[in-house]
Amino acid sequence: MLTLRRLPNPRLTGLGAGLFAAATMFVIGCLDELLFDGEPLVYGVLFLPVSALTALWVRTADLVTAPISVPIAFAFGTLPISGGTSGFGGQTMAVVTALAVQAGWLYGGTLVAGLIASVRKVRQMGRRQRARDLATRGGAPGTRTGVKAGTAVARRG
Numbered sequence: 842m843l844t845l846r847r848l849p850n851p852r853l854t855g856l857g858a859g860l861f862a863a864a865t866m867f868v869i870g871c872l873d874e875l876l877f878d879g880e881p882l883v884y885g886v887l888f889l890p891v892s893a894l895t896a897l898w899v900r901t902a903d904l905v906t907a908p909i910s911v912p913i914a915f916a917f918g919t920l921p922i923s924g925g926t927s928g929f930g931g932q933t934m935a936v937v938t939a940l941a942v943q944a945g946w947l948y949g950g951t952l953v954a955g956l957i958a959s960v961r962k963v964r965q966m967g968r969r970q971r972a973r974d975l976a977t978r979g980g981a982p983g984t985r986t987g988v989k990a991g992t993a994v995a996r997r998g
Contacts, residue, residue, distance in 0.1 A: 850898075851898050852898065852899070852900045853895075853898050853899050853900065853903075854899075854900060854903055855899065855900075855903035855905075855906030855910070856906075857899075858895050858898060858899040858903065858906055858907060858910055859895075859906060859909075859910035859913065859914065861894075861895060861898070862891055862892070862895045862910050862911050862913075862914035863910070863913065863914040863917045863918070865891050865914070865918075866888065866891060866914040866915060866917060866918025867917055867918050867920070867921070869884060869887050869888075869891070869918055870884060870918040870919060870920065870921040870922045871921045873887075873921070873922050874921045874922050879921070879922035879923075879924060880922075881922070881939070881942065881943050881946075884918065884919070884922055884943070884946070885943055885945070885946030885949075886946075888911075888915055888918075888946055888947075888949075888950045889946075889949060889950050889953055891911070891914070891950070892907075892911045892950035892951065892953045892954040893953050893954070893957060895907050895910065895911055895914075895954055896908070896911075896953070896954040896955075896957035896958045896961070897957060897961075899958070901961065901962070901965050904958045904961055904962050904965075905958070907954045907955075907957070907958045908951055908954045908955040908958055911950055911951055911954045912947055912950075912951050915940075915943075915946075915947050915950060916936065916940060919936050919939045919940060919943070920932070920936060922939065923935035923936045923938070923939040924939075
């Protein structure tokens with residue numbers, strides 16, 4: 842548990858999370874091309890933790906951007922490994938082909954980001970509801986406020 846507290850916990854805006862994911866995937870794509878000759882398996886496997894980190898590090902107000910930005914980052918990162926010929930048309934066709942061939946990794950990373958963002962949002966909604974309930978009760982849980990000594994309190998079941 843102590844090691845978890847030492848991990849970085851940045852809070853990125855929606856734009857910052859998208860830029861983080863895109864820059865990271867582009868660097869991973871370049872390194873994959875350089876070290877592994879553009880192996881799609883390496884790129885796809887490394888996309889999953891980038892998706893998870895993007896969803897974990899985005900601010901709670903911008904949680905909806907995580908599952909949107911990671912597929913864009915995946916597509917941007919395929920530019921170095923797609924292996925297209927010179928020219929805009931050849932490169933575009935290579936990127937589209939790479940996206941079609943690696944669709945499983947793309948869907949998997951998007952699912953990871955979506956699940957993490959959804960769980961974070963549900964937990965945030967629960968915390969807000971608890972805070973709202975405490976505010977309407979007027980105190981901390983287990984305390985009674987505004988009750989005269991010796992009077993019975995009706996409890997709802």
